Amino acid sequence: EVQLVESGGGLVQPGGSLRLSCSASGFTFSSFSLHWVRQAPGKGLEYVSSITSNGGTTYYADSVKGRFTMSRDNSKNTLFLQMTSLRPEDTAVYYCVKDVGQYFWSGYHWDYWGQGTLVTVSS
């Protein structure tokens, strides 16, 4: 059974940093690209970032570019999102999502989502 379990969310002050993790199991982790998607309170889904299966290429939405860094450790089946210079508008539930392909630019669908972890940016 495929499982994606996010952790690392919490309350942080504006300008602060936070590192999210996503622990995966039930599939060959190193074979698939992965994504982070967030949902702010009362808002829709917002695409945040993607990483290829080997971790060699990443992509970031303009709203987080230069502040967030996505990485993965294929030896530990874990995905990361390092978030810095956090703003109140970054407050959201962050989901880790699995692609069905190796390269996120293929436009393939995403078949599994984690339960999400809540990040709250507030003073």
Add this chain to the structure above:
Amino acid sequence: QSVLTQPPSVSGAPGQRVTISCTGSSSNIGAGYDVHWYQHLPGTPPKLLIHDNNNRPSGVPDRFSGSKSGTSASLAITGLQAEDEADYYCQSYDSSLSGSVFGGGTKLTVL
């Protein structure tokens, strides 16, 4: 403003048919990228509903169907049930942005 445009809300009575549109452009849906649909129930993670324009994953009832034409796509739900009340999102890839894009989401209310 989402790259893919969906109506904010749709509604229908039990047993009826509703459709949700997803309008894109020549750099995403019109460029030939597939459209995928996700169902999002409150308190749960989004669930893949339709992939590659018109394919249902195992376990998704055949009351749900998708289509794509030109720069738009649609999700149709027939035989509406109370359990279908949820938010629905379309998703595709955009070559100009070099990343995936979502629609703004459509809230389905079963009357």
